[in-house]
Amino acid sequence: MKRLSGFYLLAALVVLLPIIFPDNYYVTVVGVTALLHAILAVGLNLLMGYAGQISLGHAAFFGIGAYTSAILTTRYGWDPWAAIVVGIALTGSIAFLVSRPILRLKGHYLAMATLGLGIIANIVLVQAGDFTGGPDGLGDIPTLSLFGWALDTDLRWYWVMGATMLGTVWIALNIIDSRSGRALRALHGSEVAAEMMGINTTATKTGVFVLAALTASLAGSLFSHQQSFISPDSFSFFFSIELVTMVVLGGMASTYGAVFGAVVLTFLPELLVVFEDFEVMIFGAILMLMMIFLPQGIFVGLQTPFRRRLTRRESPIADTPGE
């Protein structure tokens, strides 16, 4: 099937990497983080890239998922899988409740509101010490096990994270290429025209906002169980910005672009370990340079001329539009 050829390529890459490079730090340790970031970026890209609704507070939903899992398993002895499901339900409900007032806003106003949401969530994590452990964080979070197969090695986590990432990408591709996906893109293109085509834009925005939040929540729970220790630092405003940078770097409105951006921005700090103190500055600079020189993103930006050449070859009359 032509529609999913990119997906099969990506799946092959995910499967082959740990086989070709077994026990490689960059595959099974940094790689797992890259896969986690890819899940988050693909979800955020549905909201930001396709539907055109910016969110500067996405780390909040990642945090709610992570902390729900951590608190329920460490403090109340819940089964991790049940905790994940509850986390997703809780995050979805919160996202649904805040989406109504927030998504009435557009552009800068929406950016400010989501920014506020992210900051509020982070303050709650720090201040509600009795539950969250405050700034010291929460430790001893149990790992997951699949039918008695405990995820106790880096490689096992790689497989689970890889499968989840591929599942997320598959779902995102399916949505984009459907009636719902076209509604999202139409909303981005012209809200008033989308309404006139019979699209309930309010419901569509709410739907994609909740969907992105659910994805972030699932990623948060996995992160919690994989790390076995979490603290509010991982869910700060800077992480929200990092996620936005991933989406922008790869290319807005490209699912593969979001994966690409996530992978690049996960490996970059590893390779530039000497510049650790400047990490946030480097992300800021990347975001600025991208907006000035390649606003459609690296992945999409490099792919467009290539694709144009392909279509040109297929249809010779295609290049003489109108008179």
Place this chain on the structure above:
Amino acid sequence: MTTMKLLEVEELTKSFGGVTAIAGLSFDVPPGNVYSVIGPNGAGKTTLFNMLSGIYQPDEGAIRFQSNDIVGIQPHQVAALGVSRTFQNLQMFFNMSVLDNVMVGCHLRTRTGLLSAALRLPGVKREERESREWARQALAMCSLDRYIGHEAGSLPYGVLKRLEIARALAVQPKLLLMDEPAAGLNDTETMEMQALIRRICEAGITVLLVEHNMGLVMQVSDRILVLDYGSRLAEGTPTEIQKDRKVVEAYLGGEVKYAM
């Protein structure tokens, strides 16, 4: 109902701040017609369209489409009743391909929800195929077949004007509101547009047209409503309008002369 009416507008009023854009306007659009609304700039034509499509809410008055009161409902609900429109300033989805643009028009004719789309359930593929076919038909009707694989953002203005119509036709509306479809078109394109409007009407879709090109309006319309300062100056067939003294004085500046 003694006379057939598709759209009834009754005592419609809308003001913005102190400015009254539409003042107590009433008119009926019979089905199967090309019904044109003309008037100088600022006469309230676009305001009228925005109220008919649910984008603005009137201060007073009633709008009935096939006897359904459409005041107070959302644009997507108006669309679901069978009203579609094009815009004076293009409202294309420039981030999408030509085919996808028109496929958005098939939104109301299909059912796939977020969940079945996400999991690509069996019915989805069939619906996609149907939508694609409907979109092709709408594109063919607007003579846009050759642009099917293009990105909307790469097309010239005249083509985009027709693409917007194709998208509106994919909704399968009963009433199509066209806001200045010939604005900015050259003579050849205007002739094509005129033929297209007639074709749409012959396909059984009632057309409500706002247009400044008088030649086109006189040729294509069954009835014409003349607006001045938000109220009705005259209404009738093109011949009646051309002879109407009030219209000639107020709108055409005293000289009756129409360009073909």
